[in-house]
Amino acid sequence: MNKPTTAPLQDRVDSVKLHKAIASGKRPSPPNPAASTMAFATRALLRIKHIPEQLFDVTAFPIIFLLMFTYLFGGAIAGSTSDYLQFLLPGILAMTVCQITMYTGVDLNNDIRKGIFDRFRTLPIWLPSALAGSLLVDSVRYIMASSIMIVLGLILGFRPEGGIVGVLGAIALIIVFCFSLSWIWTTLGIVMRSEKSLMMASMMVLFPLTFVSNVFVEPETLPGWLQGFVSINPISLLVDAVRGSMHGTATLQDISWVLLASAVLIILFAPLTMYLYRNKK
Template identity: 75%
Template structure:
């Protein structure tokens, strides 16, 4: 039998539906904040229903840190403990930078499935669909950062900059990664498949990551290669993150990270929104 409370609730719902259908007035347009939060909730629900996509921020960082520390630590630094102090900030930068591409992949999937076109017909602030997803990605980047640092502490990593230095380093990573994500959203609107986007991201991120100061001190590299390493955005971020974690950060290091991040966002955020509004 149907409970009386449940029956009253159903009657109320039916009345509201009837009022909405018979009303001639248009519903109030949602604010930019509320529509952005709705799309952020959508991204969180996607994680809930497909938890396997969290492997890139949980399992992969652990594998990277253990593999590079114990495979190359003795050969490069003579001691895995010493190499860990140098490696962890760099491997943290590498891991978070690499997972920024998933923002573009999710957008590309929405386009292929036709969801993208439905979003553009809604009476909402159009950028909210992208910004909501990017906000959830910031949560993913934070998770990857805390997992890496927690594992590093367990292995013997000791940040001389203390808790404040670690938090400032994570803040730098989040700012840079948020800006870098706009590159992949732009490409996600241009390329035809997620496989193409993954290939492009691999071709871009692999040389930027390995020809940087993530794994080795640039002074050990050939002189002709040191110039590229110094202007490499990944190297610029890794230098600032190491500086914060070890208490040696300078204003110049922070300034360059902010300049690079602002440059990425200033170029690719407007380009993404232009393509988002005009894509056919």
């Protein structure tokens, strides 16, 4: 009879030795959702540190927009740039911050095209943390843009009758709304095949919403058929709440409409984004 071979036993011994040589310690447990989210937030901050020109949209653009619209249209619309500034600044603040939300989708689209996106999906982490970390840092960018515009406005003569509490409340409303609005661009960032197509789609949505609103003029001065759109425009609802908060005239209804619009955007687009994120081919 043939003697039993010792090859299988030797293979098991070699496998055990190899395992000890490679991983002698205990495998670390996966990070919790908070830790993985902060890791991706740190990644986004480091990217800004090494490419500081990314902050151009939250530093230079707000200054250019405020100066241009105040001194270009102030005299024609309100008869006084000082009077128009009191009306314009809350609206243009909301408009400017809403427009820079599109870069959330642009960053995600770049990660997909570079292959980093696929690497993230293979990691043993809470999957939404890759998006949540980026959105968290974007909130910091929104605060920077808001602070720059408000400081410049105060220098130019803006006087918020709602005081510091009203200003902080207005910034909080903007951050909440823009956070919810960003989910639209993350959805498009996954669907669109290039950065240019994403930028084009974002502009086609944002420009009508921000310019056909109550940012620059009172809705009562518009044609009747246009007033209906302006009254239900989410940007107009945000501007009403921000303007009222800064000047101390905001009502619970104004704030509730903004929170409701934000909730609807998150409910619609956050699950859709995560579905596409998990099933992206």
